[in-house]
Amino acid sequence: MVNKMPVDRLSSTFGALADPTRRAILARLASGQASVTELAEPFDMSLPAVSKHLKVLERAGLIARGRRAQWRPCSLQAEALKDADDWLEQYRRLWEESLDRLDKYLRELQREEKENGPNDPRRKEERGTAND
Amino acid sequence: MVNKMPVDRLSSTFGALADPTRRAILARLASGQASVTELAEPFDMSLPAVSKHLKVLERAGLIARGRRAQWRPCSLQAEALKDADDWLEQYRRLWEESLDRLDKYLRELQREEKENGPNDPRRKEERGTAND
Numbered sequence: 001m002v003n004k005m006p007v008d009r010l011s012s013t014f015g016a017l018a019d020p021t022r023r024a025i026l027a028r029l030a031s032g033q034a035s036v037t038e039l040a041e042p043f044d045m046s047l048p049a050v051s052k053h054l055k056v057l058e059r060a061g062l063i064a065r066g067r068r069a070q071w072r073p074c075s076l077q078a079e080a081l082k083d084a085d086d087w088l089e090q091y092r093r094l095w096e097e098s099l100d101r102l103d104k105y106l107r108e109l110q111r112e113e114k115e116n117g118p119n120d121p122r123r124k125e126e127r128g129t130a131n132d
Numbered sequence: 133m134v135n136k137m138p139v140d141r142l143s144s145t146f147g148a149l150a151d152p153t154r155r156a157i158l159a160r161l162a163s164g165q166a167s168v169t170e171l172a173e174p175f176d177m178s179l180p181a182v183s184k185h186l187k188v189l190e191r192a193g194l195i196a197r198g199r200r201a202q203w204r205p206c207s208l209q210a211e212a213l214k215d216a217d218d219w220l221e222q223y224r225r226l227w228e229e230s231l232d233r234l235d236k237y238l239r240e241l242q243r244e245e246k247e248n249g250p251n252d253p254r255r256k257e258e259r260g261t262a263n264d
Contacts, residue, residue, distance in 0.1 A: 017219075
């Protein structure tokens, strides 16, 4: 699994998060450091499979490993998530606006149904178009 | 490129974001809808290559395509980023604490240097360990 193109930091962060096992490992490490064996326990997975996931997380800077040969606990490096959060931040306004619009539209619909009754054919038609 | 395992929503969102071209496409669409040709322009890329990226974004629910055959503009579906943001949110406290600790440590170091002078060998040693 050799990457020829250097992967930018943000891509390797998002890539590392694109797997439910890796996200579960991070969630476990959020409550404190753990050895590879401890991390493997809750998953029906071999140690080498878990080690592979840990390597992806380590390359992305999301975890660090202890240095002593016998006991190399993994610990979460939560700071590495900040860039991903900063990137998403730019879009927060957009999805909030979009959810506000949806909310406003649904309220409008309810209000009109109250005023005109649920069987007004005009309303039905508009709803059909909006849900298309 | 057929995925045999069904990919969970959050994994496909993070996976779609794990590429600088796809993030640039989303950034372009944040300022309004665009055709595939318009999206391809700023990148040194063939239309099929851009189309592949658009398919990944569409599968992740991050963009939608218009329905008319001739003009099928792409538009951003920013709401699809909310789950990724909610996931990161759980870790915000952790990286903020971690950055606060770093900040506190650096202030402490500056204060001690002021008090003891920069050439105190004890301080040098501690810094060496901390930067290891």
